[in-house]
Amino acid sequence: MYGWGGDSWGMTGWIIMAVLMVLFWGGVITVIIVVLLRRPHSDQGTNAVRPSHHQAEVILHERFARGEIDETEYLTRRTALRRPE
Template identity: 65%
Template sequence: MMDGWYGSGWGIGGWIVMAVLMLIFWGGVVTVVVLLLRRPHPGQGFAERPAQDEAERILNERFARGEIDEQELTARRAVLRRRE
């Protein structure tokens, strides 16, 4: 009798599909926001470099600039590696 706008919908199936699609949409939005906030900033990685690597890098730079000689470089490097 009433074959109007209200009577020809998807019924409960339409509501379920809409609810699932909304969950997928908002889940995607939240995922993108979290990934953008957690990404490493320039000059940073996900994991910090160990202090020993940083110390050896500084020693190598000092040797390259001529601040320390080869004997001091090898002695200090040996001390750093002994701490492992």
């Protein structure tokens, strides 16, 4: 009998340890990847949060460009969006 438990686990102990080590390091790498992907990218920075009226104007402009609304409706809605709240 060598060591603490002798040879009771044999090759099974080595296989279990190898599988657990792979699972552990796989978990560590997964956590690191998730943290890096959730971090804001450099191109998003502080300008990533835009006022909601800006996004609404972009959508309104796209609808006008596609011909879904006419110029009168476009100007009326844009004026309404730009009014102070």
